[in-house]
Amino acid sequence: MHSALSEWRPVVDTTIESLLPRTIDDAYLTEFFGEATYAYDPTALQGALSDPIWNLLDRGGKRWRAVLFLVFVEAFGDDPESYLEYAAIPEILHNGTIIVDDIEDGATHRRGDSALHHAFGTDIALNAGNAMYFLPLKIIARNPGDLRPELQLDAYEMLMDELNRTHLGQGMDIRWHNEKRIDIGESKYLEMCACKTGGLGRIVARLAAIVTDTRDVERAVAEYAEEMSIAFQIADDVLDVEHALEEGGDFGKGVGNDIREGKKTLMAIHAAEYATAEDVARLEEILWADENSDAEVVEAIEILQSAGSVKYARDVALDLSESSVARLDDLGLESEPKEELATFAEFVVGRET
Structure with a gap:
């Protein structure tokens, strides 16, 4: 899968x-948007949309959702080159959710630099993030690949x-x-992941099945993508803790973010059930605090470890x-892309970055 990511x-x-x-x-x-009623302001839109969005995109990201879409298309026996604009849809959506999530979470950093709302202002970041939710609808309306009207409608309804x-x-x-309290059952946590992270995964799989008119396997590949995406989210949370441990308490920017942001991860939910009451x-006190010292982050991680929660997750x-x-x-x-899909599901839980 590394070669596919590098290639695409x-x-x-x-x-x-x-x-x-x-x-x-x-x-x-x-x-792209049609004739102006009066006059567009390209300079304003440059600063409000293109500059912040490309600032985020240029920071990195593996583009794995777009690549996974293309692998699905190939697995269905079709030519990925014919559907490149559709491949951009889940990637655009993903980065839009990042911008909005960082505002809602009060995040300070993203991909090694200031979160977009700190770099450009909350108003610009929020508008840019929201625009990225709607841009994919324009792609479907433009109908690259010349889909039949019923497939075009199905793609639109699926996205909604x-x-x-x-x-x-x-x-x-x-x-x-x-x-403040960690009072969430594991099934509710997994449903949250299925809706949130799993939603983007399902979009990848279902969109590929729709545009290639491979509808008989749409549900099965959506289930693959959902479970793989939940595994990715949980592994990502574990990775955040493991990176903090590797830093040895000298964290720097963006390390231990989940604890600093007070996230109720699967590890925290497990610890709430199996750790001592004290x-x-x-742990609840640390997660609830507006700010945490490095020592407090380490303390929270030690609680997670002692309860066996990191290993469990x-x-x-x-x-x-x-x-x-x-x-x-x-x-x-198709056998080769099927193997890539299998390898990717293993990659998301075994990666180190």
Whole structure:
């Protein structure tokens, strides 16, 4: 999967740039959004949309959702090159959610630099993030690949369905974040992940099935993508803790963020059930605090470790990864891209960055 990521990422970025250029002018605005009623202001839109969005995109990110879409297309026996603009949809959506999530979470950093609302202001960041939710609808309206009208409608309705579920997940996450007690069952946590992180994964799989008219396997590949995405989220949370441990308490920027932001991760939920009452109370106090010292982050991690919560979360991620791979059997997928899909499910729980 590493080779696929390396091969396709520049292509994905070029495609995104064709949909949202680094330099905005009247010709682009007219062609993409239609004639102005009076007059667009390209300079204002450059600073409000293109500059902040590309500032975030240029910081990194593996573009794995877009690449996964292209692998799915190939697994369905079609040519990925024919659907590049559709591949950009989940990547644009993902980065839009990042911008909005960072505002809602009060995050200070993203991908090694200041979170966009700190770099450009909350108003610009929020508008840019929201714009990235709607830009994919323009892609479907433009109808690259010349889809039949019923497939075009199905793609639109699927996006509406999944984006609504994404916001259900975010709503649960925000509500839990605003409560001091860790009073969440594991099934509710997993449903939050299924709605939020899983939603973008399902969009990848379902969109590929729709645009290639491979509808008979749409549900099965969506289930693969959902479980793989939940495994990714849990493994990502574990990775945040492990990186903090590797730093040895000398954290620097962006390390130990989940604890500093008070996130109710699967590790925290497990510890709330299995740690001592004293440790649970202390963990809740640290997660609830507006600010944490490095020593407090280390203390919280030690509570998670002593309760066996880090290992438990890692094991859950591995189980979900294995389950997702099993869902690819008997779907008639092309063998090489099917193997890439299986390898990717293993990659998301075994990566180090």
